[in-house]
Amino acid sequence: MHAHPTRRELLKAGGVGLLTFTLGGSVVKLSPAEAQAAGVPLAALTREEADTLAALGERLVPGSREAGVVAFVDYQLAASSGDCMLMLQYLGVDPPFTPFYREGLAALNVAARALYKLPFAELQDAPADALVDALAEGKIEGWTGPPPPLFYFVVRNDACDVTYGTEKGFAALGVPYAAHITPPSAWGEPS
């Protein structure tokens, strides 16, 4: 999986927003949400990182787990830098970007475990929200990842991208998409 095709090949191929995966030796097509549920192998993130990202994304932007925030970030992290669609590339952080996510997600779990003895993804609403508030304000003691408000901003944007920035997302808001060129897929994933 994730043999990244060139942009032009993608455009020729067209697409319907499905990801192609190899599961148990056979090639299957899944939506990002199905892929997540099926435990499809990740290209850049570990399973724990993916679970943490999904939980944080969902808390910041409801609907982003289902919309595929993990599949999006994981796919972009594995893509070649010229094809990257992550907003992080504008924000003065040097590529490669995987360490940014890795360190941020790990720091969040360290904080969750220190405070509540559970990984972030397993927290109840109240403690999880309290930790997200502290993240946004940069007030997590002993934090070792990227600057917490930047990490918050970036993950929130990724979650907004998949939830609101696709044709489906526009439709859910009731906003006409009116494309000149319709995206061949939501975020460049092979169809």
Add this chain to the structure above:
Amino acid sequence: MTALPTEKIDAVIVGSGAAGSHFAARLAQAGKRVAILEAGPARENEDLVSSMLWARRLKGSGAPVLETGKDTVGYGFNAGRGVGGSSMHHYAVWPRMHENDFRVKSLYGRSRDWPIGYADLQAYYDRVQDECGIAGEHRMESTRPPGAPYPMPRVPVFEQGRIVGHGFEAMGMKVSPLPLAVTTRAFRGRPQCMWDGWCDAGCPIGALANAQTVHLPQAQAAGATLHPDTEVVRVLTDASGKRATGVEAITKDGQRVKVMADVVVLAAFTIQNPRLLLASATAQHPDGLANASGTLGRFITGHMAVPVFGLHEKETNPGFGASGGQLLNQEHYDDKNAHKAKGAFGSYQWMIAQAMKPNGLLGIASSRPDLRGKALSEFMERASRHMITMTGVVEDEALAENRVTLSARKDAAGVPLASVAHTSSKASNALWDVAAAEGVRVFEAAGAKEAWHANRAPMHIMGGTVMGESAANSVTNSYGQCHDVPNLFIGGAGLFPTSAAVNPTFTLHALSARSVEHLVANWSAAVG
């Protein structure tokens, strides 16, 4: 792919964006043999996918630029890479600079003067607007300096624009149609704009003036060759150090090649031009090429944008219109001391009622980065129908200490990375505060239920290779011709001695038109 020239040609142009394509078109049309070397990939219309996600593939991904200082200039967002450069996904707001912008030092005793005045550029502005097409209404734009009427009818005003326009009027301020290099009717073979708000992703129908729609086709029709994926790493000079002989570049397959030419034009955008010159130091130019004055890299300016937002009870259809906006206000522009009592100096303008998509750095969700969870979902429901917005463009005083230097870190080709230090002056920051407070008041006067402004956002990068009268304190003369190396020309907003408070691209085109006309008329003198 066209092979790179192996024999000496007349002119090699570094960068295929706004300035590079303009130089290329005029030189090729004057019968010169021209090659354009572009670091990034080829871009076709089919690459301009309407999506704020896909649009990010078009933007900067070259060697990183290191940024320091309190008010970083945001190279990553403000640069472009690939054929057409950032011109290809820019928003085409094209106001003229004002007379006082050229004489800041003589009028106000601070910052710098330009070596030319508005009168020297007027005819070139007129020529560029006729060629590229600008929509506007000069009789309504009372702050516009003298010039020919716009060649296309004004941009339409939609509900969002009407609402904000009323806010300005309620405060006794005037708005006029935004001068936009976008087609309000079929223009020179380009179709009329559809006002769908996708300009940020690049306009695949060609309604917006940029390198792809105007100058690159002219250049190629006149025989100029275009070489994508070819990154220039050094400007070459002869033994005397007084003449450029060509450039060294790296091709996609990693080969180091030389392209020799009588004239070299650097048009690689603001930060990259000084980086290349600094990295091209020789025994004759130990501090960087064309840097005898010590000003190379200095006087970097960046417009600090004022993003203002509001929610109105009426439906505003905020996703539609042009990414650049619908209306303009330049109320206090002509007196840079208008807010002196508040410690502020400079001019600012408002670009009003930009099209906003739900996501992205300039999208609806980013207007309230503090919102999350259910509050964000509710906000998005409302704001995607009721948002109003405008952006202030604030002058940034030119300071010598705001500069590009070379870092100890190098890119894959061994060229030192650019490091940019930028901290705005107190007076520029005070002006930003004045504008931000005014913006919120305008939105309240427009009847917004909620009105707020976001933080400073860097927009447009200028300076670093400033022009001037004297070789002692500037890099080039008023034609962008390097004082120390007369067959080396620079194109782009890096030439601006001061930032002004209007978007830079119309002015950089007017300068390019003037420079290239001078170069063609004085070819032998320049070549030496």
